[in-house]
Amino acid sequence: xxxxxxxxxxxxxxxxxxxxxxxxxxxxxxxxxxxxxxxxxxxxxxxxxxxxxxxxxxxxxxxxxxxxxxxxxxxxxxxxxxxxxxxxxxxxxxxxxxxxxxxxxxxxxxxxxxxxxxxxxxxxxxxxxxxxxxxxxxxxxxxxxxxxxxxxxxxxxxxxxxxxxxxxxxxxxxxxxxxxxxxxxxxxxxxxxxxxxxxxxxxxxxxxxxxxxxxxxxxxxxxxxxxxxxxxxxxxxxxxxxxxxxxxxxxxxxxxxxxxxxxxxxxxxxxxxxxxxxxxxxxxxxxxxxxxxxxxxxxxxxxxxxxxxxxxxxxxxxxxxxxxxxxxxxxxxxxxxxxxxxxxxxxx
Numbered sequence: 001x002x003x004x005x006x007x008x009x010x011x012x013x014x015x016x017x018x019x020x021x022x023x024x025x026x027x028x029x030x031x032x033x034x035x036x037x038x039x040x041x042x043x044x045x046x047x048x049x050x051x052x053x054x055x056x057x058x059x060x061x062x063x064x065x066x067x068x069x070x071x072x073x074x075x076x077x078x079x080x081x082x083x084x085x086x087x088x089x090x091x092x093x094x095x096x097x098x099x100x101x102x103x104x105x106x107x108x109x110x111x112x113x114x115x116x117x118x119x120x121x122x123x124x125x126x127x128x129x130x131x132x133x134x135x136x137x138x139x140x141x142x143x144x145x146x147x148x149x150x151x152x153x154x155x156x157x158x159x160x161x162x163x164x165x166x167x168x169x170x171x172x173x174x175x176x177x178x179x180x181x182x183x184x185x186x187x188x189x190x191x192x193x194x195x196x197x198x199x200x201x202x203x204x205x206x207x208x209x210x211x212x213x214x215x216x217x218x219x220x221x222x223x224x225x226x227x228x229x230x231x232x233x234x235x236x237x238x239x240x241x242x243x244x245x246x247x248x249x250x251x252x253x254x255x256x257x258x259x260x261x262x263x264x265x266x267x268x269x270x271x272x273x274x275x276x277x278x279x280x281x282x283x284x285x286x287x288x289x290x291x292x293x294x295x296x297x298x299x300x301x302x303x304x305x306x307x308x309x310x311x312x313x314x315x316x317x318x319x320x321x322x323x324x325x326x327x328x329x330x331x332x333x334x335x336x337x338x339x340x341x342x343x344x345x346x347x348x
Contacts, residue, residue: 002051006057013056014104018096020212021089024082025097026052028060029108030075031184033346034104037077038294039063040113040133040145041097041124056080058239059113062260063290065284065339069316072294075343077108083115084247091123100128106130111293114238118143132297141301145289146182148310153183153258155314156285157232160254163321164278165231171195176220176228176252179237180207183258183286187236188215201225202237210227232256240264247271256280269332273324281335284317 001013012029039060045234046052056078064076079101085093101124102109111133112121121133132156138143157175161167164346173196176273177184180202188198201224202208208219226235226246233242233252239261242250247268254260255277262282263269274278289308295301295309320338324331 001053001057004054004057006054008061010057010058012098013053018093018102019098021092021096022086023093023096024049025079025100026056026082026097027077027079027100027104027108028053028056029066029077029104029341030057030060032075032107033343034064034068034075035073036075036192036334037063038074038111038290038297039077039078039108040111040289040293041063041081041116041120042113043081043083043085043115046080049082052082053084058261059233062067062147062283064343065336066287066290068334068339068342069284070287070291070313073289074290075293078113079108079110080292082115090120090125094120094123095126098124098131098160101130102128104130106213109297111289112236132293134151134296136155136296136301139303140296141292141306142296142305144182145293147186148292149183149289150186150190150307151307152288152291152310152313153187153234153236153256153285155311156280157191157234157254157256159314159318159321160232160256160278160280163318163325164254166319169194171298173197173200173232173248173282174224174230175218175232175234176200176230177234177236177240178202178222178225178257179259180204180211181233181236183289184213184234186237188217192216199225199228199230211221226250228252235262242268246269247275250275250277252277254278254280256285257282258286260286263332265319266332271332274328278321279331280317280333281320283339284320284335285313287313 192215237259
């Protein structure tokens with residue numbers, strides 16, 4: 001753990017196993033300086049267990065930064081469950097995960113992430129109160145956070161288009177969306193309503209077919225989507241998709257997506273900047289989900305208030321863009337500095 005490249009002075013990492021259900025989970029708590037660690041639970045099939053640890057470490061750090069920049073009273077944490085999970089034991093696995101969360105006594109609270117649903121969180125809630133992303137009443141926040149994440153990404157794209165193209169709207173722009181899961185699929189539907197021409201790709205052909213039928217999108221090969229001749233590239237799949245090698249071939253003028261940890265290394269951010277590509281820091285614009293999860297958890301979940309806080313992402317990322325142009329500093333550096341300063345002040 002201590003030699004993993006993603007280790008960043010994490011406060012606590014829990015490794016848990018439940019013999020009855022086969023649950024294998026890692027919960028990483030990066031920081032509680034601003035409050036209890038908040039972050040979703042990811043279910044994924046990792047090739048090696050150390051990959052799961054790396055994922056938990058980098059995602060929990062990202063949650064610390066995301067929550068700090070979004071001005072939420074929470075630190076950063078993340079849970080990963082090592083798949084596969086047998087379907088007939090799924091509810092029991094998540095109930096066991098709930099017991100694991102409960103043993104942390106509120107140091108971490110959980111919600112949905114990749115591979116996890118509202119019904120899974122309902123199973124978690126049978127054994128802990130430190131959970132969000134549950135079924136919601138009409139007019140209040142809660143449930144699947146992915147539509148709210150997509151809304152925040154849309155606001156980030158709007159801000160980037162204003163800065164880069166001087167546009168007050170997105171109509172007529174061409175945007176490539178990689179990954180059509182909860183965030184990417186919802187984002188495509190929002191973009192289609194804005195009059196955007198879409199190019200999409202996903203490993204699931206059926207999801208691609210459905211999205212193309214709903215939005216009129218053009219399909220691209222999953223191996224070529226990053227290099228599409230478009231105005232905006234929106235990575236909405238897993239992290240690490242932007243590498244030092246493939247950034248050289250990106251033709252988009254803006255990169256703004258919902259995936260966490262899009263850059264495989266910090267050097268990629270400098271490469272994007274040097275190429276004149278405007279990068280919207282991922283954890284700044286994809287904070288819509290955690291904003292609604294936090295509101296649900298706090299009980300301050302009037303939908304109008306939550307949507308207003310999500311829409312403020314546009315102003316927040318605009319300030320980062322403007323500061324980048326003024327100082328000649330890449331946007332990812334500015335966002336990281338902002339987050340670290342907020343956490344350091346809280347620690348003091």
